Amino acid sequence: MYRKIIILLLTVLAVGTLSSYSLNEFHYGYKLNTLDATAVSMGNTGTAGSSNPMGITLNAINTLNQNKNFAFGTTINANKGEDKRSFPMYNSFNAYINESTYTAQENIFYNIGVALSGKYDLDKYNSFGFGLYMTPRYSFAGGYNEEVRNNDNSNDDLYPEKIAINKIDNEGALYAYGLSLAYKSSFDNLTYLRSLAIGANVEMLTGNAESAKTIRFTDWAHTTAGYGVLPDYEEKFDRDLSGLAMQFSMNYELNHRATFAFVYSPKTSIEVDATNSFNSYRTYADSTMMVDYPIIGADSLKHNFMMEDYDLPSSYKFAFQLRPRNVLKTTFNVEAELVRWSETNNLFEDKYNYYLGIEHKIIETVPVRLGFSSTHSYDIGYDNDYAYAVELQTPTVSLGTGFEFSNRLRADVGFSYSFRSFETLDLFMDEYYDYDALWPTNTDTNHYNDIILQNRDWSNPDTVKENIFDFMFSLTLDI
């Protein structure tokens, strides 16, 4: 066991010195909220106290906040992502006026997490908590479907001809298998100290991400351009990811109303073991033949950096929980988090995230939870050999409630909605479809209708608008 840990530590050290990229939403996965329906409905708060077993993934000391000595919890998460991509639109004075949406995606993904939490009172003042959990930390699942059409027929209010279908199909997640340990010492008769607690989470991160990107020309395109001319394209990645993450926490309970918590997560290196393949095919009337790579425009589709190891940034989270006297029996959480993005890539800057959550109990067994958070993350955009940092800011509003089936079994539901907007480069550069035959030309001397296919660079990027809906259902069994 020790040998394994030492090997792991050595691996982490070795990986840490390699050039690496940070995890980000677009290329490297979507950071999942903690799979705790209570926390999610309260704006992803709960670091300074959550009674849901899945809350131990936020702070190991939450093992001591469970209602009974042992608790088992599981959460099912459904995530619906809407993604609209548009290109810039100009008026006749060449002024940029707006964005024109050219493709819209809607995907639904599912995740599941489980946690087991226990606590043991050593004596009246000291207690010990422990927990085990499995939760997905980052999801790589994603789907994209774009139709490339020319503008034939559009003057007659008919559908233009379809030239090709571009697809991206991603799967996989990075899972955390964690162990939580916590220790709390309580004090009597001290005015400004009720208890102190420390805790740690140790997580094995492991997962697999598969990515497939394809361009398939349509029959119409093959027929129009002539067989054997248009190359279909296929690109596949298969990455095995692994790492070891730690989280250290400390809670300071001022009195029975106020608790402060501090959580430090050191930088985590993710080791990537990747295989990839690029293929091109030319279609003939009766058979398909593979052609040599590279082909025109395919270079712009490659993302070699995805094969490299990368880091997850360290973070410092400060949390505060208040339980004032209120006829609605209230719990109020405020959290601020500093994420040290700058230590993972020199294009990034350190960022602050804010989280806020409220729970009101309308009656003792029925809570209403509301929350808000504003978080940052980064994406990397590539233009030829240049890398660009794309900063993503995500505001999220959330709400939720819970039900008690018995005094040992309860369910919580949480719903959150996030929206964001950012700029990025075209996923499939236009140059790839630059075959004259596919694009109609009008040679009327007074009215030209030529279409120039040009790769849009950072002077004309895509605008992406995303709506993300998260639904969580948690079941908790107190044993």
Add this chain to the structure above:
Amino acid sequence: MKKVLIVLLVIFAWSFAQALIDLNTATLEELKTLPITEQQAQDIFEYREFVSFFESIFDLRKIESIDQKTMLKIREEVKISRYTDADEVDQRREEIGYLLERLGESEGSSEGMNDVWADYLMSPQNINYMLYEDLISIPNVSAVDAVAILKKRSLGEKFGNIRDIRTTQGMSYYGYSNLRHYVFFDDAKALNRVYMDYQFKIESQDFEEDSSDMYKEPQIRDTYGYKVYVEEDLPILQEIYKEIRAKDNSYYGYFNLDKYKPAVSHKFRARYSNKYKFGLMDFSDKTISPTVDKGWTDLRDDAKYYAGYEDKYQAYEGFGGTYFLKAYAGHYRATYGEGLVMENTDFYSPRKTGLGFSKRIMGITPDLSKSQSTALRGGAVEIKNDYFTSSFFYSNTKKDALVYMEKYVDENDKTWSIPVKDENGNYKVFSYINSTIRFDNDDLAEAETHFNEELTTTSISPSGNETGYTVDYLSLAPRKNIINEQIIGGHLQYNPIIGTRLGFTTYTATYNNAEFVVPESNDLMRLLIRGDNNYNKWKQPNSSLAAMYSTKTDSYDRDYRRVIGFDGGTVINNVSIDGEYAELSVDGDDMKLGDDPKAYLIKAHTQYNNFYFLTLYRNYDLDFDNPYSNAFAEQPKYDDTILDKNVYALTNPLIADVYNNSSQAQAEKGFYFETRYQFHRNFILGRTYLDIFERVADARNTVRFQSEIEYRAFHQLRFKLKYKNQVNRYADDAERGVSNTQEYTLNARMLLSNRNFFEIEYRYNTVKSPPYVSLTNPAEEGNNTHAQSMSYMNGDYIAVNYTHILSPKLKFRGSVCLWNGYDISHWDWEDIELDFMGDRGFKYWFTIQNNISENIYLSFKYKTKIYRTQELFIRKYNELDDLVDLEIPTYYDRVEKRDNTFRLQIDYRF
């Protein structure tokens, strides 16, 4: 022995009686000694600690685990003491909670004055010492009300309770009901303690339509007008258009302003009673980095802060009784008279009468508002008593300005725009500017270099001529914190009798590194407009730009701007008359009145209990250019000039901010009448006004009328009918540009229950106006006389608003609005935003107002607006033909836009 036993028994019984457990103070251990389960004891303890103190034994039944039987079982063993942990401050907060809530919500429109009012709500002033200015600075307290209070006091009567205010002769009910919250009486204890308020606000930043258009305007070479008739020329032009159609050719694309980045602000205030005060406010937005990342220099320039002292002291006999002293260091506001000489705020509000809800707080007040352009930082002192008021202020700040630029080509052939300096090292400045986004100077310089690259590009036209701009670089640009401005000013006032006052105000702003230069008309036109084909956009209203103040002209050369003014007022029975006269020193004699640009305003306000009438006359000269004034007007300065209507023609679109964020009044002269009359128990003639004025810049006449009738069927049901009409026309026979707007609104408000409020509103409006190409789709070319091409537009909306009060601590509100028609305005209920809505669409918003505890107040608002608007069609898919053939204007029929906005605010008062 028997006696001893009896005594012991009594003692035992007594001690038993004493052993009753007080549910409101018992510890958990004590509760556990009751004949109930441990869980029940725990539940009782939790209820008391986290829900509420017990008011009666029956409250135990509100706890789920306590049934009737258990309650009866312990009934004899427990007692309930009257207990609360809310101190007097909490109680006060509870009392005025709804007023604080209201102030907190309307922060945006009231320029930070709400902080001052909130302070006075929390620690009120003693009505037996308040002066005239203190009284009339309170919302909805009129001059007549103030005089009524002062007169009663002058007769030796003291105010001992609110009934004394109510029974004051001449005091209106409206004035009384507002004043009572802001005052205390001699026998009330002054709260000498420390108060602290912290406010955190995070909100998405959106651009108004004007700002959005300004930032999206591209900086492009002079070639888009060409048409191609020869096939060979096509590739050349396609190449050109490919380059100029880059998103980063505009400020919008260059700075990626589309990116969602919320603005975060922190505001902290502390004070001890109403004596010692301290405040700090800082914010970050799209271009300003977060507070924690700022260095000291940035914090000094971006943040606002103050430290102040306010107190009264008794002077020796014969020296006028009680004196009041105010002293502030840091940021402060100064307001005198009708705001003609000095009222420093960046926020323009139309028809600011200084009455009712559009109040001014007179004198010196601390400032934590977001004003930057007219912020004063330095020191201010005010001393006043019943007869005299004197205040002096000094400010030393750096201001943003629109600066003349010269061209500089560096060794890498990059064309820079750098600020012009004269031989004395002074910057040549066009005017102050209050930028929508305060870009960093270095970032702006980089952006200008990027745009200059495009502007300096020469092309060959199809006919073979070389084309290009005469001025091929950005020659006028805003710069942050560039002018050193020092202000010395003051106000002296004498009050011979109660309610009558005569005042004198002046200030001098000195610039030690800048000179203001505004050229004569033709040069001005060429300075502001790019491309001679746009010179015909230069119209009469632009004379207000030519009338801007210069420190250097042919006839004088100086380094300051000086304004002097007189104000005065009196109250005769129930009529108050106020006025102010101000003069900007230009080429006349400083000591002589009437020989310099001037502005004056006079108003009379008559007040009865259920009726008031206001008559106001204002007359402002075109060249009265005082950036620190904020007087009554229908429109802000530079309305309808090229900065307003033709942003695309400007040499640098950012110049438009001189108009967009102007807080000065437009030069107008004319009468304004306003009234409100409750003529029946069920009927009210709501705020009704008639404004007849002339815009001085081009002698355009406007008549604007608005009126509303409210029918209060009974308490829970009210209907309102509102009508608005505005006609603009020129007083000549040419019938140039007559426009006529009519608006009809029907509103019903229903109180469905104590917890549910419902409101529905329908508005219909019509606009008749001269053709405006983008609206008339398109106006016919040729043969158009104005009369023939008058366009007629109409639109309507329907909106519902619903409030549900879940508990006094938790309130939900929501609203949905559906509209069809161009430019209908809609005021979001009890909210700060006036929304102009384009074409057709719908929007909804909801807010949650939540009292977490006695001293934490949270509000959250989320809004989505989805609308469709017409756009010029230009692009199917990278297609360029319309540029080539501009003769066929085509449109994207409907382009959908969607805006999501949110605002979260937390107030923590302790």
